[in-house]
Amino acid sequence: MHECKDLDLTKASRGIWLVKVPKYVSDSWANAAPGSEVGKLKMGSKSKGMKDAIFTINNLNSDKSGKPVPRDHQFNVKKNLGDINMSLLSVQMVPADSTNPNSPLIAAAIEGKVVHRCECRPCINETYMQMNRKRIEEGNKPERQIIQLTKAQNNYKPKANHEANIEYDLKKKEEGKKIRMDKERVMELLFNAFEKFQYYNVKDLVRITHQPVTYLKEILREMCTYNMKAPNRNTWELKPEFRHYKTQGQVASSSATSSVASSKK
Structure with a gap:
């Protein structure tokens, strides 16, 4: 936390104006x-008060975007502030003292109280009309415009066939067209495959047999069962009558009968 000094009230009674100015005027003041x-x-005559107050900007003919801006501006002063009391507060950092150099101080002061509120409006002249015309033209411009090309653009060249399509076609040619083989030959390939592994996916069986999926599934329904539950979900397995291996239940029963036979001896 920064240490705050006492509020300076030496200029609290000074009268100040609260003026609302256009953006290009505030930019010129900031720069x-x-x-x-x-x-x-x-300022105008005393009889008319501040109605004839004219503010002229020095060395400002255009804003940041290059649009012409008027130099003469008229003050539109409000008659009274009502029950509103406003003051200007300034806050600035001051160097720390020698006793505690790590703690900067904040100096706060009242620069004055607002006695007049007014608006700085540009005077209606030829420059003001040009500025409004430029703003209206820019506001009516569409975001997208049609531009006629004078020369061919070579940024994008269409291709007859893309790399992904070429790779896909080569892969299909390497695999070749799947032609139906005899049912006995397909069953022989399936039996040879199931001698190595117990469970197979359809994609793997298609890759092994090189047969159409629909034709292969017809044969699989005759000689295999489809597992719907974990841990071998979505896989095919030979039916019990086609298996040459024993299940866990059969292994347990055969071991039990062998133990009974040995005890009888």
Whole structure:
């Protein structure tokens, strides 16, 4: 936390104006050098009050985007502030003292109280009309426009066939067209496969037999069962009458009968 000094009230009674200015005027003030003159304010006669106050900006003919901006502006002053009391508070950092150099101080002061509220509006002249015309033209411009090309654009060249399609066609040619073989030959290939592993997926069996999926499934329904439960879900297994191996239940029963036979002896 920063240590805060006492509030300076030496300028609290000074009257100040609260002026609302256009953005290009505030930009010119922000970019001005310190202590330089940004403009001149000409006050009217005392009888008319501040109605004839004219503010002229110094050395400002265009804004950041290059649009022309008027230099003369008129102050539109409000008659009274009502029951609102406003003051200007300034806060700035000051160097720390020698006793505690690590703690910077904050100096706060009241620069004055608001006695007039006014708006700085540009005077209606030819420059002001040009500025409004530019704003209306930019506002009516569509976000997307049609531009006629004078020369061919070579950024994108269409291809007759893409690399992914070429690789897919080569893969299909390597695999060849799947032609139906005799049912006995397919069953022989399946039996040879199931001698190595007990469970197979359809994709693996298609790769082994090189047969159409529909034709292969017809043969699998005759000689295999489809597992619907874990741990071998979505796999095919030979039916019990085609198996040459024993299940766990059969192994247990055969071991039990052999033990009974040995005890009788």
